[in-house]
Amino acid sequence: MKTFTVEEVAQHNKADDIWIIVDGKVFDVTKFLSEHPGGKKVLVKMAGKDATKKFKQFHNDAIMQRVGLPMQIGVIGAEKKEEAPKPVAAAAAAAAAPLTPGKLVSADEARFGDGFPYGDPNWYQDWNSPYYNESHMRLRKVIREFAEKELMPYCHEWSEAKAIPREVVKKVAQAGFLNAASGAGTNPSVASLLPYPLPAGIKHEEFDIFHEFICVDELARCGSGGLLWALQGGLSIALPPVMNFAPEPIKKKVVPECLAGEKFIALAITEPSAGSDVAGLKTSAEDKGDHFLLNGEKKWITQGAYADYYVVAARTGGAGMGGVSLLLVERAWEGVEARYMDVMGMWGSGTSYITFDDVKVPKTHLIGKLNEGFKYIMHNFNHERLGIVMQANRLARVCIEEAFTYSMKRKTFGVRLIDHPVIRNKLGHMIRQCEATHAWLENIMYQIKTLPEASQPARLGGPVALLKAQSTQTFEFCAREAAQIFGGLAYTRGGQGEKVERLYREVRAYAIPGGSEEIMLDLGIRQATKNFEKRSKI
Template identity: 55%
Template sequence: MKSFTLEEVSKHKSANDIWIAINGNVYDVTNWLIDHPGGRAILLKHGGTDASEQFAKFHNPNILNSIGSKFLIGKLGLPQAIDKEVKPKEALSFGDGVAFGDPQWYQGVKSPYYDESHYRLRNCIREFVDKEIMPFAHEWNEQGYLPKDIYLKFGKAGYLACISPIPEKYLKYPMPCGLTLKTFDPFHELVLADELCRCGSGGVVWGLIGGLPPILHFGSEELKQKVIPECVSGEKICCLCITEPYAGSDVANIKTTATLTPDGEHFIVNGEKKWITNGMFADFFTVAVRTGGEGAGGISLLLLERSMPGLTTRKINTSGQWCSGTAYITFENVKVPKSNIIGQINQGFKVIMYNFNHERVGMAIQCVRFSRVCYEEAFKYSLKRKTFGKLLIQHPVIRQKLANMIRQIESLAVWTESIVYQTKTLSKKEQNLLLGGPTALLKAHSSFVFEYCAREAAQIFGGLAFTRGGQAEKVERLYRDVRAYAIPGGSEEIMLDLGAKQAIKMSQLNGAKL
């Protein structure tokens, strides 16, 4: 890229020819004067100068990647003829270097959980998120959907195969960074989800994660071959349809019915599902239906397809998660082949429960990083915003807010890693016995921490956090996303109650002296 001195930049400061230097790059904003949301006067005022400090006061740095890239013409430095390559010092930590803005193992603290393969995956997915997702998260949320090409890019890079580790025979593209199913462990999944959440959008994250686990673990080989390869390549999307207007966390009381035809070859499905993530975009629908009597013993899972007559989706306008396609789904006499059963008939409740612990741990992982994003954004802002003649960071009340965010984030992160380690080392039977209660409590705790950090970060940003876009873009958006972690996957109240009841049960099983 061509280099310009600041002296050269200073020659371009008229309305017909205006350059500005920001963060070491040079931008020709002549054609941006008319469209600049802040008006042309502010650009003309700083034309021909290094406006890095002024830019930082008013803008989110992601703008330089999305809008700024259109006007980038070079870098600020020595003339190209004598420009020299300068080797940066070896970084003491990975990432931006903000203390507690990343997991501590990124910043030199030793951890027993991660090896060289986790470092490689972390580096790869961070580069992908920074280039392909971060600059566009705000735009995607405002438009209310993810573009098809991001699914294809995410799939081709191999990351969709890591959401739930997929056997290699179903993969069109290999796992990233030289990973294989044999070398993949739950901490690779944690790293992937954690880095993906740096975009600061629950809608983006949920939009990219489909409803494959029931098919992967319980589907027939025919269903697996039909669904998995196209979904993990990003060509198609699968969603999980459990919640109804009548039953959310109370899964055993769902009312959508599936009745066998007289010839026993098809099910006829009737009912409704509500708040279904990706429902607006999905090609495949993993649907909980009632095939038997009341309660958990009468539930089955069926695979439905968008092309089936009688299946309709309508968008639900939600507080957060705007680009994840939340839908109200109606089934009116939908004819489904009996071979589309997932698992055994009337055994669907077990299939649903099989993945609940995994889903709840995944939500905790997301809450950890979203809490970090809120803290990191607020920390950076506190170093440049002045009130009453002092930087925000110089006010004890602001430091206290940041400290309280840190202590909650780090305690949540450690507990989450501990639970993930159990999923790596315990058998499935042992996990079902030992982890149900702790995972429920972890899930509830994670949404409390996330909500606290989103609120405190918003307070530090002040009025900026009440505005969509701009410097507080991530914090404002995440504050709206909080409820999607406090309610779905088991509400806080139900998770806390489940954790307490499991504590009583385990105490009795352990022969506690009560």
């Protein structure tokens, strides 16, 4: 790229010829004058000058990536030669060493990420951990580079458009991240159906729940629940019943299409009058010999507005949980209608209202056995809720990272925000809750990795439910406190407070779906009581 001196840039200081400097980069913003959201005068005042301080006062890094860099024409001074990066495997292997207690490496080798206090889990910052190895660190590096380049700069644009481009979903799929984030990576029964390899060259037999966690966690770092749910909202909750219980022809057709990002699948359980009370659903599927006749309504269905397949919970038997079955319904069938719902947050994830009017469902599309659908729903609840926890806690951490970064540069009453005790108090409470939740999550994931699968529902259902409530309340607290730190910027869509404003709207989508906080807290105590009484024979 061409180099310029400060004096050369200073000559381009008129309204019809404006260059500015930001972080040592030179930009020609002449044609951008009429498009600048703050008006022409803002740029004219900085014509020919170093605008770094002003730019960082009002903009975030995503604006530079998306809007600024295309206008860059050069750099100031001699172009700095960058060191050739270490091969990913070598760098990851070096960084993996401190994860094994007793082995030491230099601090530079051990650290990963931007280094903002508590902006990343502590194992990113040279803390020892028993949970991760070289493959986890390799995956972490690959997905962060992908997310920062391909996703993060465009989250606001996609959110405002209330749509994620299909080509973006396919690109994420080709990188192997849909395999990872959907649970398919840890499911040996579908290893042969994956349309693309797992990311970072990880083999299926070594892929574990912690790899899945890293994928979800790093994607969540983009700070957009709408993006997360548009990418893998249906995959993580609707595809597992198909992977685990659907007939082989259905599995072989649906799984590859969805993991390739070519088709979308949604879980249709919630109804206008039946949310957490799954056993009370009213949608019916009447036996007509060679098919079921499906009638009913579903509401608040993630990705339902544009899904190609629906995993539908319908009543095929008597009242209660014993009369529920799961059916795979195709969007193209006559009698299926889905329409968008206008909701508070998660824009772009296709929240919908669906009606089934005399839909003929072939019996070959029955998932598992008749009237055992409730069991299949429960089978995936721990995975669904853990996915919510993974996302919610990273989104809470995003609030911490954004607020901490902003407080280091914003001044009030002559000092930085971080120098005010009240701001440090807010950050302290945000951090302690987020770190506690993260540690609990890692503990439970280790149980999932090591306990016999058959014992997990009874042993982990209650703790996972409590953890979900913990994570969503932590997220809500952090979003609220971050908004207070940002002030008016968090009340404005776009700009420096973009992520915080969006996340504040999206909190409810984590606190209610997958089991509301009230239901989760009650479930956790009921299961603990039941297990105790069973063991002690009270």
